[in-house]
Amino acid sequence: xxxTGALDMDIDDPRPIPEPTLLQAPPEPDPRPAMPPxxxxxxxxxxxxxxxxxxxxxxxxxxxxxxxALHDINxxxxxxxxxxxxxxxxxxxxxxxxCLNRMNDLIDNVRIQGRVLLGDTDVYAPETDVxxxxxxxxxxxxxxxxFPKSIFENVAYGLRIQGQRDKTTLEExxxxxxxxxxxxxxxxxxxxxxxxxLSGGQQQRLCIARALAVRPEVILMDEPCSAxxxxxxxxxxxxxxxxxxxxxxxxxxxxxxxxxxxxDHTAFFWMGKLIESGLTEQLFTNPGHRMTEDYITGRFG
Amino acid sequence: xxxxxxxxxxxxxxxxxxAGIAEEMxxxxxxxxxxxxxxxADQVMALDRRMDEWELKLDRLCVDLLALRSPAAGDxxxxxxxxxxxxxxxxxxxHCCNIARRATYVHPPILSGGLLExxxxxxxxxxxxxxxxxxxxxxxxxxxVIAADDSVDELYGRIYRELLRLMMTDPLCIERASHxxxxxxxxxxxxxxxxxxxEEVLFILEGRSAKHPYLQNAPPDPNIPSE
Numbered sequence: 001x002x003x004t005g006a007l008d009m010d011i012d013d014p015r016p017i018p019e020p021t022l023l024q025a026p027p028e029p030d031p032r033p034a035m036p037p038x039x040x041x042x043x044x045x046x047x048x049x050x051x052x053x054x055x056x057x058x059x060x061x062x063x064x065x066x067x068x069a070l071h072d073i074n075x076x077x078x079x080x081x082x083x084x085x086x087x088x089x090x091x092x093x094x095x096x097x098x099c100l101n102r103m104n105d106l107i108d109n110v111r112i113q114g115r116v117l118l119g120d121t122d123v124y125a126p127e128t129d130v131x132x133x134x135x136x137x138x139x140x141x142x143x144x145x146x147f148p149k150s151i152f153e154n155v156a157y158g159l160r161i162q163g164q165r166d167k168t169t170l171e172e173x174x175x176x177x178x179x180x181x182x183x184x185x186x187x188x189x190x191x192x193x194x195x196x197x198l199s200g201g202q203q204q205r206l207c208i209a210r211a212l213a214v215r216p217e218v219i220l221m222d223e224p225c226s227a228x229x230x231x232x233x234x235x236x237x238x239x240x241x242x243x244x245x246x247x248x249x250x251x252x253x254x255x256x257x258x259x260x261x262x263x264d265h266t267a268f269f270w271m272g273k274l275i276e277s278g279l280t281e282q283l284f285t286n287p288g289h290r291m292t293e294d295y296i297t298g299r300f301g
Numbered sequence: 302x303x304x305x306x307x308x309x310x311x312x313x314x315x316x317x318x319x320a321g322i323a324e325e326m327x328x329x330x331x332x333x334x335x336x337x338x339x340x341x342a343d344q345v346m347a348l349d350r351r352m353d354e355w356e357l358k359l360d361r362l363c364v365d366l367l368a369l370r371s372p373a374a375g376d377x378x379x380x381x382x383x384x385x386x387x388x389x390x391x392x393x394x395x396h397c398c399n400i401a402r403r404a405t406y407v408h409p410p411i412l413s414g415g416l417l418e419x420x421x422x423x424x425x426x427x428x429x430x431x432x433x434x435x436x437x438x439x440x441x442x443x444x445x446v447i448a449a450d451d452s453v454d455e456l457y458g459r460i461y462r463e464l465l466r467l468m469m470t471d472p473l474c475i476e477r478a479s480h481x482x483x484x485x486x487x488x489x490x491x492x493x494x495x496x497x498x499x500e501e502v503l504f505i506l507e508g509r510s511a512k513h514p515y516l517q518n519a520p521p522d523p524n525i526p527s528e
Contacts, residue, residue, distance in 0.1 A: 257371055284373045286508025296373040298305070 051078035054248040060114035069095050071273045082249045084259035087269035093252045097220050101137035102130055138211030142223040144203035146195035151187050154195045158214040173213050181209035182239050201232025221251040237262050260284050268292045305370055319355045319390045320432040322348055326397040331421040333404035342401035352394040359387045382501040389494045396487040403480045411474045416460050423453050424488045427495035434502045446499035453492040460485050
């Protein structure tokens with residue numbers, strides 16, 4: 001743009017007109033690298049620095065027998081944020097998700113080194129109560145898995161096994177959870193019906209309601225929409241954005257647009273390693289790592 | 302080559318084709334001015350139609366790519382910036398037409414020292430380098446273009462003052478000088494267009510906006526409430 005002042009009236013200006021600069025040879029190309037190196041951790045994001053950390057993974061290594069499935073993972077998830085794990089099949093993202101509430105305990109031959117902190121709780125400390133831990137970090141799976149019970153009993157299940165017997169308390173908790181999962185209006189008149197009669201999308205939201213009923217702090221979702229049609233997927237995604245006001249959410253997804261739509265932060269894994277994590281917008285417009293760029297633009301492998 | 306990569310290549314090739322037309326129009330405009338050639342000026346106008354056709358075609362291609370491919374990272378930056386580069390190139394064509402239309406009204410020459418030719422050539426150099434920085438993914442060259450804009454602005458100011466002086470001295474040259482003021486204004490705009498293209502090239506290459514550097518590290522405006 002023309003600067004102010006360029007047209008100032010000074011018609012007697014005796015200065016000679018400067019020699020054109022452009023007709024000389026161009027200077028050497030800028031030697032600076034086109035893409036500056038980016039830190040591996042999302043520490044550049046001020047919201048991560050200011051928000052309290054809900055989940056923290058420190059130097060986590062995981063072995064299935066002799067095979068190492070996770071290599072030295074360091075990661076933080078801020079409270080009331082959504083973090084997506086993306087990466088090709090077998091990259092370790094679901095394995096890491098299951099480490100966060102010790103679902104891997106159920107698999108034989110698993111050995112874990114390093115530390116996972118849920119709030120101030122050391123997840124793998126010997127004194128940690130695993131049942132209490134999973135109450136704080138609920139899980140929603142790829143395939144909806146309602147129990148062969150009524151809709152009401154599915155949602156009330158977690159409270160019942162905690163010993164809750166009071167009918168009013170259970171009814172309130174069921175309504176609150178179904179509303180939280182955006183399912184109440186669709187099922188309020190048939191709470192006694194079998195959960196198996198719901199559509200796939202409704203079943204998945206029922207599983208989310210079941211996870212909400214015990215008032216967790218963290219919700220872990222392992223490809224929650226991969227079996228749903230686009231309309232049901234959109235409902236679950238809207239729900240995730242609602243839920244992050246109250247909960248912290250970690251979601252594993254193969255759908256990169258989904259990661260882009262719902263998450264504040266995204267972490268990209270490859271071969272059991274965390275390649276890059278950071279603000280979702282940043283990772284999808286200007287990733288710091290070549291492998292991330294190749295993966296999200298579909299040029300991987 | 303994957304279909305998507307082919308489509309991205311089509312987009313790049315299209316922008317190069319448009320830029321080629323722009324450079325041809327600038328050359329013809331310069332010649333029309335110097336040679337007082339109506340034929341050359343007519344050629345400029347004729348090329349503008351091809352420019353407009355390319356703009357429509359590339360606009361559609363960009364929107365299709367966004368809709369169908371959900372591009373990310375470098376692909377996304379290329380497409381988003383192309384949506385801005387294409388109209389910049391098209392505007393260069395429009396400015397050339399504005400200049401060429403006046404080619405026969407600015408004679409006999411009133412400016413000495415080849416000033417007018419120099420303005421055209423400096424501007425032409427900026428456009429050429431902006432295009433080269435896009436082709437060669439050359440961030441250093443793009444920065445050179447942005448820095449060169451000041452030189453064209455300076456030249457514009459000098460010629461403008463000279464024209465005012467001439468008009469005050471000799472009322473017979475007022476008509477030609479008035480046309481010349483519009484001619485140099487259009488050259489100056491073309492140099493801005495080249496600068497804008499170079500800024501988009503930097504965004505494609507580095508992922509950060511190169512625009513308005515004074516805002517990049519500025520404290521927030523106290524009059525605008527923060528979120």
